[in-house]
Amino acid sequence: MARSNFFPPQLITFYRELAKMVVPEDKWRVEEEKLKAWKGEKPLVKEAPPEIDPEFFLAFTVEVFDLLRKHLPELGPGLEQVRANLPENPEEVKRLAQALCQRDPIAITWLKDPAGVPPDVFGFAFSHVTRLLLAAYTRKARGLVDFSSWEKGxxxxxxAxxxxxxxxxxxxxxLYCGVCSMEWRFVRVTCPFCGNDSAGELGFWEGAEGYRADVCYRCRAYLKTVxxxxxxEEGADLFWEDIRTVALDFAMLGKGFQNKSFIAS
Structure with a gap:
């Protein structure tokens, strides 16, 4: 099940270095009262969005871009286009950061010249910036918010x-979110993607080393499971478990199932 045969080694090295980057607590803030008052009607980040220091956000973005260019030099030209179009006005930088954290599909419009930027490079590069920012947000939220009432997939x-x-x-x-690193409890015999709770239409494919893929025969989705x-041992880091189990992804795709975490909501 080792992913080393499938996953580019330079990308693994990139992720290892990215994991060392720190988002200082004094560079962003959120209204804690809004966090505590959350009732589960909307995703938390839309009700209590983080406010990120614009100067830090730009510097942090450039640092991530430089790391990407180091390990994936083929992205260099596209990254330069994105970097050259980053907003300079602090308020516009704040809006860009908030739109990215809220997964707003029009976040790219906060760049100086969105038409001059490759959308795929924009999305890929900023997915790594926002993952670190949202992971910090999630760590804080879990100490203040009661998520027990959330029953959605x-x-x-x-x-996400x-x-x-x-x-x-x-x-x-x-369930584990690859965007913000949140984990939340979800009913066992239900597909988180389509809500199917018919036991006869659900199943799983057993793998080695405690890995499996839960499948839904109605919507043809699969979900890798540790x-x-x-x-x-308990408490495995699910980010790295995803990287270790790409062979299971290929196996499930070959059986006609879909990885719906990559399909936009």
Missing amino acids: ECPVCE KPLLARLKRTGERF DERKRP
């Missing part, structure tokens, strides 16, 4: 679809 923080799942030794299932009941 989408992430309660940013509304789940990337992986974790089956705890208690039998509880937790079954901690079959592993010696």
Whole structure:
């Protein structure tokens, strides 16, 4: 199941270096009262968006871009186009940062010349910037917010679809968001993508080392799952588990199932 045969080694090195980058607590803020008052009607980041220091955001973005260029030099020209079009006005920078954190599809319009920027490079590059920013936001939120009332398959923080799942030794299932690193409890016998709860239309494909893929025969989705009941240790980092299990992705795609975490909501 090792992903090393499939995943570009330079990208693995990039992720390892990216994981060392820190988002200081004094460079962003959120109204804690809004976090505490959350009732689960909308994703948290839309009700209580983070306000990120514009100077830090620009410097942090450039640092991530430089790291990407180091390990994926073929992205260099596109990254330069994005960098050259970053807004300079602090208020516009704040709006860009907030739109990215809220996964607003028109975030690119806050650039100076959106038409002159490759949308795919914009999306790929900023996905790494916002993942770190939102991970910091999620860590803070989990200490202040009661997420127990959230029963949806989408992430309660940013509304993204789940990337992986974790089956705890208690039998509880937790979904994992690859956008903001949130984990939330979700009913076992239900597809998080289409809501199908018919046991006869749900199943799983067993893999090695405690990995499996839960599948829905109605919407043809699969969700990679780490079954901690079959592993010696608990608390695996699901970001890296995703990287280790790309062979399972290929296997499920070959069986006609879809990874719906990559399909826009």
